[in-house]
Amino acid sequence: MQEIDMITRTVKVPEELIKEIDQHIDANEYSTRADFVLHALRETVEFYAEKKRIAIEECNGGLPSKSDIADSFRGCTDSLMEWSSRHKGDMVQINTRVPEGLEMKIELLLKPEYGFKRKSDFTRVAIEHLLMVLRESDMVFHNEERYAKRQKEITEILDQELAEGAAKGLPIEEVLKTFQEKLQQSGYID
Numbered sequence: 001m002q003e004i005d006m007i008t009r010t011v012k013v014p015e016e017l018i019k020e021i022d023q024h025i026d027a028n029e030y031s032t033r034a035d036f037v038l039h040a041l042r043e044t045v046e047f048y049a050e051k052k053r054i055a056i057e058e059c060n061g062g063l064p065s066k067s068d069i070a071d072s073f074r075g076c077t078d079s080l081m082e083w084s085s086r087h088k089g090d091m092v093q094i095n096t097r098v099p100e101g102l103e104m105k106i107e108l109l110l111k112p113e114y115g116f117k118r119k120s121d122f123t124r125v126a127i128e129h130l131l132m133v134l135r136e137s138d139m140v141f142h143n144e145e146r147y148a149k150r151q152k153e154i155t156e157i158l159d160q161e162l163a164e165g166a167a168k169g170l171p172i173e174e175v176l177k178t179f180q181e182k183l184q185q186s187g188y189i190d
Contacts, residue, residue: 005100011037011123015089020131029134037096037123040130044122045105047129048073070113075176077115077125082180084128096123150188157182 013021021036030036051072055064098106110116116125139147158179165175 006097007100007103009096009098009123010093011120012091012093013127014087015092016087017127018092024134033094034096037094037127038098040126041098041106042102043133044126044129048109051076073114075173079176079180080125080128084124154188
């Protein structure tokens with residue numbers, strides 16, 4: 001068996017996120033903070049790949065334009081970076097060893113047009129993305145009625161914002177920003 005080359009990634013995250021990560025470690029879902037971050041990186045690469053797969057399928061045999069892919073990716077990145085920036089506390093460093101193959105996939109996404117200015121931006125986005133996925137899965141497992149009601153309300157808000165944005169001819173980034181603000185006002189996100 002061939003030895004895998006590993007690359008070390010370093011990221012600093014606020015204590016508020018560290019506490020949330022540690023809760024998942026305490027629940028025996030992850031062994032260490034580094035393990036959590038590695039899983040977050042993998043999960044987020046797959047998230048962006050799924051976004052691209054959907055865009056390709058929507059082209060019915062054609063390919064989406066590079067700018068369409070960039071717009072889609074940047075919208076996701078911007079939202080996740082915004083949510084990540086809201087966390088408070090002293091910054092705590094996490095070092096993670098990443099297999100070279102995974103690092104190569106991450107490098108494909110580290111483009112300014114996708115919203116990433118630094119390597120650490122992707123890691124921060126990955127942590128926020130995985131925490132969002134875990135929050136949602138925890139709600140599904142522990143309170144499915146509340147989850148179903150919440151999803152219906154969020155869908156109604158999104159549908160309203162998309163319809164109003166389309167009627168006004170607003171760019172998708174502006175529509176998503178307004179959607180995010182409405183979710184905050186409604187208490188769905190901090």
